[in-house]
Each structure stands twice: as structure tokens, then as C-alpha cells.
Amino acid sequence: MLQKLVALCVSVLCAAPIAVGAAGTAAGTVIQNTATLTYSIGGVPATSTTPPATFTVAELINVTLVSQDAANVAVNSPDSNRALTFVLTNTGNGPETFALSRNNAVAGDNYDPLNGTAGAVFLESGAQAGFQASGPNADTPYTAGSNDPVLAADASRVVYVVSDTPASLSAGSVGRVELGAASTTPGAAGAAPGTTFPGLGQGGVDAVVGGTRALARQTGGYVVSGVAVAVAKTVVSVVDVSGGSSVRSGSIVTYRIVLAVTGGGIAQSLELNDPLPANTAYVVNSITVNGQARTDAVDADQAEFSTGTVKVRFGDTAAPINHTIEFRVVIN
């Protein structure tokens, strides 16, 4: 019996900080207060207790949106499906559903981003951090009224605003998008703080509009970046069969290619393809990328030698960065 009691106390203690989180006491909590009076009449002590004064904690509707991008997200012109990242947080004290909307026509920028071809707004699926438009860890396309995020008190959800970029924009052009989140409690969004909606809160308690007016807006931006890729190929060394450095049959030539990605933004699907010069033979497994050996096979490593061509893939590459590739050939 004693053990049980102790266990109960511990669990209550543990639960207390959760119930009284940043968002406040949970909606629907009943708060009671009973006062006790002790007194004596004619030397006889007695005790009275009051009936409890009782009230119920109403639901406060509050919400915030916070941009997670440290700066404008670099895009190319044209570009597609580039994500801005936001965190939606229910700062109220009860579960609440929020409708999301995006506004591409934000004043004061250089161009209007377009809704992404993959979808305009996505909800993080939780499978993999960061935006994935497709694949096994794809995030969830958002459709207003169909999968409005439902958040418990204090809970958060990552939301992506996904945009295409029009063609022919000059480097440095900024396009901004505003994401909005609004409580779906009828009438709540935009109402003055303190506005009360009887019975519309969690479990039938009153819903009260909080200081955020039951809605949140946050702007994020894109910047069109000028990305340039320069390729420089040099001969690092020539070693002939007799240990000298003359170029003749049997000499081994080491080539070095430097890929310089300059400017700002992302070079998409960056890939080097270098066909071997005529009258040379490739030295097996001689490719190195930034000093690291690579295999010739078409496999998971980024480099391969096939159909007479050295190929190295870098994928989407954020500028500025340099990559150095080396390989060797034998002169026939």
C-alpha cells in the first residue's frame, strides 16, 4: 500500500511540469479551492470547511510561426521547388487546428515567387529532416481544409513553403512569400484578444482569443544567385619509361581538373565529363576527388570511368566551392 502511494506521488510530480508548460494550464482543468475555518465556542474547538469554489480553465488560442532560414534562400532563374522552412507552434493551452495559406504578392520585393510545381505548401512527414518533394521520405503536400495541422498545446510542426522561380531574373533579385496560420475555431482568427467563444474550446470549455489574435504570419525570402562554374585542366606530371619527363609512348601523364563554383547560389546536378585524349589509355583506379581515391565502377561513389570518359558527379552544389579531380593516362 505504501509503495503504491509513493509511486502515485512520483507520477503526479512528473506530470505536473507537463500540465503547466509554457502554454499554461491545460484547457478543461478544473481548479477547486476549499477554505478551512477553525474556532472555539465556549472553549469547545470546532472546524468548518467551505464548499469548494470551482472554475474551469478555458482554452486560450495562440499560435506562432517562426522562419528557420538564416538568410534568403538562394535560387537560380529559372528554378523549381525550392523550400522556405517555418516552424508552426501552438502556444495556446489546448489542442487546436490551424489553416495555412501563402501569399506570393508581398510588397517591397523584386519578383513574386510562384507556387512550386510539386506543391505550394508541405508539412514535414517526420521521416527525414529537410524538404523532400518525393521519394520514400517525401513530405506531405498540404491541402487547406483537408489536412490542416492539428497541434496539441505547446506542440510544433515544420512547414515548408515550396516555390518555383521565373526565368530571366537578374542576380540579386529578391522574392518574398508570406506564410499564414489561422486557428480554425470559427470566428477566432483575427478577433481581438480576450474575445470569448462559449463552448468552442477543448472539451466544450470556452475558447478565448489570446494575444496573437489566433493567427500568425511570417515572411521568408528567396534571392536569385549568379552561379558560375569554371573548369581548368592542367598536366601535373609526366613520367616516361626511363624515369624522365619526356612525352613519348609509355609515359604516364597525371591530369588535374579544378572545378571552381563561384558566386552565390546552387549549381544544380554539377557533373564533370572528361573524355580521354586520343592515343591515351586510362590507368585503372587512378581517379581521385579532392585527394580521395575513387573506384572506376558505376557505383555509389561519385566517380566512374566508362565509355572512355572520366565522370564525377557532385549533385546540387552550393557556391562558392572548389573541387579538384586527378587521374592518370598512359600514352600509347
Added chain:
Amino acid sequence: MRTLFIVIALVVQFAATSALAQQNPILVKNIAETEVEKKNAQGVVEKVRVPLDKAPPGTEVIYTTTFTNNGSKPANNIAITNPVPQNTTYVGTSAFGDNTDVTFSIDGGKTYAAADKLRVKTPEGRERPALPTDYTHIRWAYRGDLAPAKTGTAGFRAVIK
């Protein structure tokens, strides 16, 4: 069958109430209110107390305990004890009550002391003065006798966490 139950329940409750009245000539009541701003007839905004039924976090609650001597003899050694309810925080210096001495508890009602005498042990083993948020109970000691037909009042304010 259902009717019979209700009748029995009523009788039991009535008996309990009358027994209580005989044992406790002091009638006690406890109410929870909050203040709202209202315009009066002259158009001036003034604070009005209204009974509290539902309220969001951040609301200030005013608890008022009244005690009336319905007996024929004066009562003495009167003390009112009221816990600061769970999920609320005591509002500093808000305790009120005519003709009373107020003390506070920070240990769940085991011991009481004046506000300036309460010390809290920090996790580092040091001591600091107790804050209103540390208070768990409030006690009002009524000075002197409460004569028949007289009423006393004691109360405090708390904010919903």
C-alpha cells in the same frame, strides 16, 4: 425505482445539512471572482467583480472566504486556512482580511510564518527569501472574538498558470 432513489438522497442530504448547522454555528462561504472593466452609467470605465466560471491562463482570480457567527455565543481562536490552488500562483501582498494576522506556508501547510520570515533552500544548499510563487497555503488568524451575527472576511488573489 428511480424516483425512490432521489427521495432517499434528498432526505439524507437534508439530514446532513441540519446536523451540520447544529454542529457548526459558524457559516462559511468561499467564492472565486475576477475583475472585469465595465463602463458605468456615467460612461466611466471601472473594475467590477464577477463570479468566475471559466477563465483562460493568466486570469487573476480573487478568492473570498466569509464567515458568519449564526450561533448565540461569541466565537474565538478563529483561523482561516486556504491552500493556493494547484495550477495557480499567489499574487504577492494580495492577502486581505479585516482584523486578521496573515501568515504563509511554503511546505504544504505544515508550518506558517510571516512573509518576511520564510526562507527557501535552493538546490545548491543555500537559502533565499521565499517568493509569493513559493506559497502553498495562507492562514488568517482573527484577532479577538466574533460576536453573534457578525461576519468576517479573508481572501487573496491568484493567477492561473
